[in-house]
Amino acid sequence: MPEEVLQAPLVLEYPFTRTTGPVVGRFLTGLRERVVLGVKRADGTVMCPPLEYDPANASALDEMVEVGQSGVVVSWSWGGPRREQQPFDQPVAWALIQLDGTDTPMLHAVLVGGPEQMSTGMRVQIKWREEREGHITDICGFVPESDETGPKASATVDLDSVEAVESVRTPIRLNYSYTPGRALSEYLYAMKDKRIIGDRCGDTGQVFVPPRGVSPVAGKATTGMVDLPDVGYVESFNITRVPIAARPDLQPPYCSAWIVLDGASVGFMGLVINCELESVRLGMRVRAVWKPDEELGISATNILGWEPTGEPDEVIADIERIGRVGAQQTRRGAERGGVDSQQRGAL
């Protein structure tokens, strides 16, 4: 293969909003009001941050108690350069901090200039964010106790009289450099020249499109690429009449079809266009509609859709085989030199 394998940026985002439940919600409500709560276990010890259950014996916990806003660094590490997603504007020390009046440490950041300012056993106190919403990041971080950090505990707040936090936003964003691999890269490069290629199974002769480098029938690497014509038939279709939020370019109604190219052993997805949607039927012959030459890229979007050729319909000989590998075995498909019946029989 002459060209290099393709790579493209891929961003994965989950805009999660999570339900908090009564214990986590109460804790986060407290943070919004600059109050820190722990939860009491059966043995009288206090966990902070609080869990709804005791990890030691799974018993339900719900007795919330206010704890201190200062504590002791039980352990710490210095993670080096700041990472993009972190809610801090500087490199931070990570620490397990045991707040006064608690028996388990919480993980949070200590806002210091470098590791030389950290030591196990040092006392730190909360630095509150100005704008708070009921979130773990309402705590900007911890600072050495001697520093000026504004007003301390607001013990006068009655948490029952303020709006309770019931959900919390915890978005995830991860950056990847995605590769489709060797076979799909070759497929996408061919698209630039308005060519559709599949790959062949060395054991059965079947042709798969798009090519993925593997024959699912044999469980082996495929043995080479095959050029396929840009004509075939509709093996199945549906007409969608509701919009999809993420695809504003897809205006309903539209027809998604499973299209079997002449010489291919499996179908693949495409849109049927340039015809009345009500006229689309199983066996209808279609041809690819390509973007204008000057707009062609290394992309499967080069095919705008599939339009009727006007040829007589494909007669699908064995309806039972639709959707299975080799289903293209039709009367006309056989005439065009598709996979022969002996190979199909191997399935």
Place this chain on the structure above:
Amino acid sequence: MKDVAIVSFAQRQEAQIPNESEVEMMIPLMEQAKSAVGLSQKDMGFTCSGSSDFLAGQAFSFVMTIDGTGPVPPISESHVEQDGAWALYEAWVKLQCEDIDTAFVYSYGKSSPGSLRDVLATQLDPYYVAPLWPDAYAVEGLAARMLLESGKVSEQQLAEIASRSRLNASTNPHAVRNEKKSVEEILAEPYSADPLRPSDIGAIADGGAAMVLAAGDRARSLCERPVWIRGIDHRSDAHTLGARDLTSSMSATIAAEKSGARADRIDLAELAAPFTTSEAVLTEALGLGDGVDVNPSGGALAANTMMAAGLVRFGEVFQRIARGDGDRGVAHAASGPCLQQNLVAVLEGE
């Protein structure tokens, strides 16, 4: 109980495998593991795999890799979002429960498309910890400092673990970090996640592993020296980091007791310890004495292939025992932050 053995193994680990999709990466390994014992997918009673969608950046990414097995006609199959050692465990249970005598296990992970340090932050508590995006190495650094300050281990001893890993890895063609370094050279490295140095942190790798299991006489018919799984167990600690002692591993200790690893004579052990500190904790938890050859391959420090590092440990023990370098070994796999989950097995040659 059926006697179940490992009869073949194939692996590939490299710093980066940038040009291949997951299935393209795995097909040669799958073929290699099966053809080594003259079997095809049709001979497999059960197939189980392990991988992670968060490494691939794609939902249900494993379904595409199944094509590499040749699931026509449909195969009996399962998948775990775990290291392949847990897939091996499921296959072992399936062999005990059903009238089958072979199973195929594989797992893989490509960390290079993303940032593993960030991906691993998403396994932390979603309310209290993950929104802070603590660096995965910094989280282990918290456990490491507790371990150092408890006096259980010194920086010198951690450097000795790192140095030994590099020495052993120098003869392992699958190791990613295989350049020898003395203890003094390692101690001179600047911290990368204070108190951890670069050599304390497992070398991130892309790759995978494939393995065939067989029961009883079927195993004896497939290879000269089957390596029997004499005991296997896995345990999990609490997820909350503040709720457990990070200087020891209760889950590894129990798994080691249940699998027989603490009771039996052991010649070698392969530990999926992603940090030198994890190896120190595990050596104690598994009760590995001075006579045990620990991580003769270099271990996961030499190549930490997410989702496969544990299954590779089984493979490394298998290959050594199969060729006569020892009779009894321990294979270990881990998952979760700060060794939350541990799987331990005792393997023995015929």
